[in-house]
Amino acid sequence: MRSIATILAPAIALATLATAEAAETATPPPIKIAVFPFELEDFSAAAAYVPPDDIDREQLRLSTEETRRLIAASGRYQIIDVSAVNDQAAKTGKLRDCDGCEARIAADLGADQSMIGIVTRITRTEYAVTFKMRDAGSGAIVAVEQTDLRMGANVAWSRGARWLIQNRLLDRAQDKPLIFAVAEIEYIDTSGEVIDQSADHLRRRRTFEASLRSDLAASGKLQSADLDCPANACSVGDLTTSQLLGKAQAVGADLLLIGSVQKMSTLVQWAKFDIIDVKSRKVVFERLVSFRGDNDEAWRRAAAFIIRQISDREAELSRLAATTLPRSP
Numbered sequence: 019m020r021s022i023a024t025i026l027a028p029a030i031a032l033a034t035l036a037t038a039e040a041a042e043t044a045t046p047p048p049i050k051i052a053v054f055p056f057e058l059e060d061f062s063a064a065a066a067y068v069p070p071d072d073i074d075r076e077q078l079r080l081s082t083e084e085t086r087r088l089i090a091a092s093g094r095y096q097i098i099d100v101s102a103v104n105d106q107a108a109k110t111g112k113l114r115d116c117d118g119c120e121a122r123i124a125a126d127l128g129a130d131q132s133m134i135g136i137v138t139r140i141t142r143t144e145y146a147v148t149f150k151m152r153d154a155g156s157g158a159i160v161a162v163e164q165t166d167l168r169m170g171a172n173v174a175w176s177r178g179a180r181w182l183i184q185n186r187l188l189d190r191a192q193d194k195p196l197i198f199a200v201a202e203i204e205y206i207d208t209s210g211e212v213i214d215q216s217a218d219h220l221r222r223r224r225t226f227e228a229s230l231r232s233d234l235a236a237s238g239k240l241q242s243a244d245l246d247c248p249a250n251a252c253s254v255g256d257l258t259t260s261q262l263l264g265k266a267q268a269v270g271a272d273l274l275l276i277g278s279v280q281k282m283s284t285l286v287q288w289a290k291f292d293i294i295d296v297k298s299r300k301v302v303f304e305r306l307v308s309f310r311g312d313n314d315e316a317w318r319r320a321a322a323f324i325i326r327q328i329s330d331r332e333a334e335l336s337r338l339a340a341t342t343l344p345r346s347p
Contacts, residue, residue, distance in 0.1 A: 048096040049131055052124035052154070053089065055100075056081045056135035056179065057111045062142055077172040078137065081147070081179040085135055088183045098129040114150075118157045125154040137175050144169060147178040149187070158330075163187065195241040196335060198293075199271040200230050201262050202247070204255035204278040211284055215312065220250070222317040223279070229321045230275065239332050243269040254278060259294070266296045273302070273335065275328075285310050291324055293335070303331055 056078040058070055089095045100108070105123050107116040113134045124132035136148040146167055151160040163186035168178050203223045231242040245252055245265045254262065254276050266274040277291040286308060293303035305327055309320040328335075 048094055050098050050129045051089065051095045051131045051133055051151075052098040052100050052120070052127050052129040053082065053086050053133045054103075054108060054113055054120055054123075054135070055079070055111070056085070056137055056175075057114055059114065059136050059138045062139050064142065065139075074172050077175045080176040081135060081137065084176045085133075085149070085179050085183050088180065088188065089133075092188050094188075098124070098127050100124075100127065103127070118152060121152040121154050121157040124152075129154050131160060135179060137178070139172075140167065143171055145172075145175065145178065147175065147182045149182060161187070195239055196272045197241050197243050197270055198234065198273040198275060199243045199245050199266040199269060200227050201245060201274065201276040202250070202253040202256070203227060204253040206255075206278065206280040209281045209283050211281075222314065225314075226317055226321045229318075230325060233325045234328060237329065237332060240335075243271045245269060263294065263296055263299060271296050281312065284312070287312060287316075287320075289320060289324070293328070302335065303328060 058074060058078060060070070086097050090097045100123075103109075103123055105119070107113050107119055108123060113120045114136050120132040120134050124130075130153070131151055132154055133149055133151045136150075138146045138148065140146065144167055146165050148162070148164040150162045152158060153160055163182060165178055165182050165186075168174065170177070203226060205219050205223060207219070234240045235242045243266075245262070246268065247257070247265060251257075252262070252265075255278070257265075259276065262276060263274055272295070274294045274296055275291065276294070277289060279287055279289045281287045287310075288306065288308050290306050291304070292301050294300065295302050305324060307320070307323065309316055309323075
């Protein structure tokens with residue numbers, strides 16, 4: 019039996035000046051952010067024998083200070099003081115392992131967002147730097163970024179932190195929406211059902227696709243683009259994934275959403291949806307779900323579920339809108 023195919027600015031406010039008939043761009047208030055001290059994650063061969071020393075701790079401090087300085091200087095953020103935090107995970111440098119508790123701590127401090135920084139030591143002369151930002155209210159991840167593998171001992175950590183903040187947080191296109199393209203949904207019927215519902219299935223698929231485009235674009239973080247395909251011939255059953263990616267690239271899409279639905283029996287259907295990063299050609303989201311029923315309401319419920327699943331990943335997907343950055347030296 020054939021298997022389902024593998025897939026896939028904030029609005030600027032203008033204030034009219036009373037003394038001059040000109041419009042002025044309103045500056046949004048800075049985001050209040052709690053930047054917690056950088057933590058060390060040591061995977062080097064010597065980690066079991068050589069504990070962090072004073073130089074390690076000093077370089078983590080310098081990395082934290084450099085990060086806070088750059089973020090504050092951007093004017094986009096207001097740094098919230100975290101020096102009085104008494105949480106055990108924060109005091110022991112284990113916020114990276116507390117399942118997002120830094121967001122709660124940040125909320126208690128009156129911050130809008132939290133940030134933790136992690137230096138991952140691979141060897142004594144190789145490391146990477148990561149930052150993770152969360153919404154303080156919901157705990158949802160706002161952004162996760164990491165440098166590639168860098169050369170340098172602990173005295174270079176602050177340089178890596180500086181590169182990461184400048185290139186992955188401050189220099190990226192903050193307000194550019196992701197452009198996504200939705201391919202037609204492939205339909206496979208292996209139920210053996212006698213009744214011919216092909217016309218209904220075609221109508222429901224087109225409705226499903228239209229819901230994906232409109233509902234995902236509703237937040238303003240995603241922008242829909244149409245693939246240049248003949249009608250009813252633009253699914254993974256009609257074209258290869260590579261061909262669909264080529265069409266997505268041609269219309270300037272950052273992401274391609276492709277999907278298949280397989281009817282297994284009169285009441286049970288399976289659906290597979292993937293989102294593919296067009297530039298890297300890597301799957302960045304995938305869901306395999308089943309849904310009961312084969313009527314308009316069942317298809318609406320399935321569409322709503324998939325849309326919620328994708329919307330929950332918007333913050334993570336949005337970082338793909340930034341242009342490809344050069345490898346750090």
